[in-house]
Amino acid sequence: MRRRDLLAGALALAAAPAAARPLMPLHQTSREILSPPFVDGGGRALSLADFRGRVVVLNIWATWCAPCREEMPTLDRLQARLGGDDFHVLPLSIDQAGLGPVRRFYEQIGIRHLDMYLAEEIRAMFAFAVIELPTTLLIDRQGRERGRLTGPAQWDSPEAIAQFQTVIAERGR
Template identity: 40%
Template sequence: MTFLGSLSSWSPVRLALVGGVVGLVAALAAGGVFLTRASASGPPAFSGGYGDWEAFADPQPAPAIDFLDPDGERINLDAYKGQTLLVNFWATWCAPCIRELPALDELQADLGSDAFRVLIISIDRKGLEVAQPFLDGLEVEHLRTAADPKGALAREMKATGLPTTVLIAPDGKVMGRILGDAEWNSDGAKALVRYYLK
């Protein structure tokens, strides 16, 4: 007896049950493919000391609040439009900040270009006169620090703890952030940055 012949002898209830199971399996398989595609379209997973990379579903423009560039000139983040920026808020009194600075320096050395830059911004109240000499003492070679001594930009960027790192797209929109120190010289960090550079 062929398979089709055996189906003709099945009761309608049995056929309905088998059809339902086949339909459910097909729906689950299709759903699994859909879920895989949806997760594959977002940024790669990346974790730090206090949590995971948070990609924003509805990126908003970075606030146009002045801070001091490494030369002490007043600028805002609009000055960097056209580049992908990894902005890190730090302070000389913050142990996790100090721990991650060499990794940020290495990331700048490896991926820094006209298209991408690591921008570190100290929130030390004494500004550049304290922050840059401190940074020099760490033998950080590829970064100079900017300063936000009143913490105005950090507050607007929702830097609720230190360090906080945000990624800003070339159009000036804030794409995501991570709280706490992270291994920015790791393959995972570089994959995250490259995702936003495509």
């Protein structure tokens, strides 16, 4: 395949609507991941270690990021469908203005199932190797990165739910 054809294919994928994007690519082997400190909606200090034992979809986003805003309802529906002792959607905002804009955004669009989390922007982007928003990481029960997707997605699609259910069903991997 010629270089121009590869570039055209990549551009077409980037321009495709979120629902048309492929599922989250999984790594061949899980990877160690750093965990900068962050706070929940009540100001309680947390890290990814607090979620060990659960499969976590970590979504790094900000209220000023248009694609992030568009995909947030799909993350809310994903949490409503799969959230519990084995699975958690962790929407980690990097808004510099704090939790206020996140609260207002949740209220404006009717987010009901997602908790609020906030991290310092530069620290989170460096620790999670984020170069574009949104970036979503799939973290296994041992706190290791299993997959990553840069850009928005339809997180409550049947394909995404099936992929997450498969990872949730894996025990002791």
